Amino acid sequence: MSTEQTTAWGDAEGRRRDILASAELILEEQGYAGLTMRAIAVGAGVSSGTVYQYFSGKEDVFAALMERRLDALRSTLAAVDRGLGIAGVLREVEPQVTELWRRFGRSAAQWEAKVLSGGPRGKEVTGSAQVYRKTIKALAQTLAETAQACGQELLDDPALPHWVWDSLIGLADDLLLQGARTSRVKPAQLIEFATGAIERGIVRP
Known part of the structure; x- marks a missing residue:
């Protein structure tokens, strides 16, 4: 398994992209257990030493991948039409949340157990926590x-954006596992109901 190499010699940013592309493919195919610095290097067509020039370990690589996805999600949140209403806005970002959870969700628990429970913390890992907080702030x-654009008033509670995020993750998990389909609920129907329920749960009556 190797990503096709088109990066010119000396293109540091391009080399970093190659490394992350290799790591993302490994995660998708083998999960976090298969994510080793050697495997990442082979997939990127570079030496292990080159990978270590960019990342201190696989925990940092994983954090960088999550950071990139969260950055993209924040860009969507910044640009989405507020006139769609809360449920409509959530439906716009749901595909990105689902894709993030598909790629990283089941590996996140292993990553957290290794890093957040006293493991090594490189700069990417520390930055990842900051990016997550920025994402929650952007969502809020x-x-x-x-709500303001639609003449609504949100409940005043600091837990609100965290609950909305967790609800979107729960929706993503159901969509990926096709849990609702076993009861013959179509994905579009589930998304419509869930986003509407989230809106009702955070808006003052």
Whole structure:
């Protein structure tokens, strides 16, 4: 398994992208257990030493992959039309949340057990926590702006954006495991109901 190499010699940013592309493919095919620095290097077509020039360990690589996805999600939150309403905005970001959970969700628990429970913390890992907080803050701001645009008032509780995020992750997990389909609930129907329920749960009556 190797990503096709088109990166010019000396292109540090391009080399970093190659390394992350290799790591993301390994995660998708083998999970966190298969994510080793050697495997990442082979997939990127570089030496293990080159990978270590960019990342201190696989924990940092994993954090960088999550950070990239969260950055993209924040860009979507910044650009989404507030006139869609809260449920509509959530439906716009749901595909990205689901894709993030598909790629990283089941590996996140192993990563957290290794890193957050006293394991090594490189700069990428520390930055990952900051990016997550920024994402929750961006979600809170988007919800507040959307409510205002639609003449609604959100419940005043600091837990609100965290609950919305966890609810979106729960929806993503059901969509990926096709749990609702066993009861003959179509994905579009589940998404419509879930996002509407989230809106009702955070708006003052």
